[in-house]
Amino acid sequence: MTATMDIYVLIKQVPGTDNVKMDEETGTMIRTEHDNVINPLDENALEAAFQLREELAALTEGAMRARVVALSMGPRPAVNALREALAMGADAAALLSDRAFAGSDTIATAEALAAGIQHQAGVVPGEPLGGANKPCLVLCGERATDGETGQVGPMVAALLGIPVSTYVRRISLVDGGAAVEVERVVEEGFERVKLTLPAVVTVVKDINQPGFPTLAGKITAKNADIPVLGPDDIGVDRVRVGLGGSPTRVVKVFHPKFSRDTVLHTHDASGKAVDALVKFLDERGIGLK
Numbered sequence: 001m002t003a004t005m006d007i008y009v010l011i012k013q014v015p016g017t018d019n020v021k022m023d024e025e026t027g028t029m030i031r032t033e034h035d036n037v038i039n040p041l042d043e044n045a046l047e048a049a050f051q052l053r054e055e056l057a058a059l060t061e062g063a064m065r066a067r068v069v070a071l072s073m074g075p076r077p078a079v080n081a082l083r084e085a086l087a088m089g090a091d092a093a094a095l096l097s098d099r100a101f102a103g104s105d106t107i108a109t110a111e112a113l114a115a116g117i118q119h120q121a122g123v124v125p126g127e128p129l130g131g132a133n134k135p136c137l138v139l140c141g142e143r144a145t146d147g148e149t150g151q152v153g154p155m156v157a158a159l160l161g162i163p164v165s166t167y168v169r170r171i172s173l174v175d176g177g178a179a180v181e182v183e184r185v186v187e188e189g190f191e192r193v194k195l196t197l198p199a200v201v202t203v204v205k206d207i208n209q210p211g212f213p214t215l216a217g218k219i220t221a222k223n224a225d226i227p228v229l230g231p232d233d234i235g236v237d238r239v240r241v242g243l244g245g246s247p248t249r250v251v252k253v254f255h256p257k258f259s260r261d262t263v264l265h266t267h268d269a270s271g272k273a274v275d276a277l278v279k280f281l282d283e284r285g286i287g288l289k
């Protein structure tokens with residue numbers, strides 16, 4: 001029998017526009033169904049998973065194969081993002097969707113996703129993920145374009161009790177597929193890190209160029225069965241998800257108001273313009289003295 005490695009790719013559906021509108025009364029995002037897309041970095045995570053799937057088959061000469069599973073938590077229309085992931089080449093997908101998840105902050109989102117991964121891996125909640133016979137890797141974007149906290153990946157790793165590497169721009173399998181070696185971007189260059197699986201890796205844009213869905217992929221994705229799971233299905237305690245499980249509260253959302261005053265000092269031989277500029281800077285505590 002061929003051994004398998006599970007690669008979970010966390011997919012968030014986000015507004016497909018930079019012009020995200022907020023409801024300043026409620027502090028929530030105004031979402032419309034038609035303009036949602038897969039979070040761009042999650043497409044990079046998917047592409048990395050597909051490349052690792054090929055790498056594993058080559059490395060083990062077909063003795064092991066990887067199964068790429070796309071997992072999302074969100075409202076029902078998020079199923080479209082998962083169909084897109086299937087069309088791009090994912091082997092399976094599951095959506096965590098239930099009223100109980102509504103209002104989840106980053107930790108509650110991570111609770112649901114960690115439980116969803118355990119459920120898909122067939123691991124009893126509280127039991128360790130993976131193991132020598134079934135290595136497993138979780139890939140996600142370094143951050144989502146809407147919430148943009150970059151917390152979900154590391155939080156999922158913490159909840160699963162497995163290592164994490166963030167800002168990863170290169171990844172490859174080592175030790176016959178039992179570990180990955182990654183390059184993570186740091187301020188002054190990059191770090192090379194080896195992680196024994198199971199592990200979580202969050203990726204940056206530079207890691208690859210995501211592919212496009214194929215026509216055959218789109219047809220398969222259209223008819224694919226995507227399970228929709230609630231907290232009871234995945235064995236997560238309802239008090240740990242949704243608004244009740246979220247210690248963060250949005251107190252106020254507002255657009256910062258920018259104003260610009262321009263004062264023009266024209267340079268001439270008298271040097272008055274320079275004096276005026278020095279005085280201007282001094283008055284604001286950013287002078288040369």
Ligand SMILES: Cc1cc2nc3c(=O)[nH]c(=O)nc-3n(C[C@H](O)[C@H](O)[C@H](O)COP(=O)(O)OP(=O)(O)OC[C@H]3O[C@@H](n4cnc5c(N)ncnc54)[C@H](O)[C@@H]3O)c2cc1C
Nearest residue numbers: 010011073103105106140141143144147148149150151152
């Ligand atoms: C108090 C509060 C209430 C909120 N209420 C709502 C609400 O009612 N409805 C709502 O939609 N949002 C709500 N949010 C926003 C929501 O919590 C975040 O969108 C979510 O936690 C992800 O955080 P992020 O966008 O910063 O993800 P990041 O940490 O920036 O994302 C990193 C990566 O994690 C993965 N990821 C993140 N979120 C998901 C997901 N849902 N499914 C799969 N993968 C994921 C992706 O791979 C992504 O690239 C609320 C936030 C707060 C603080």
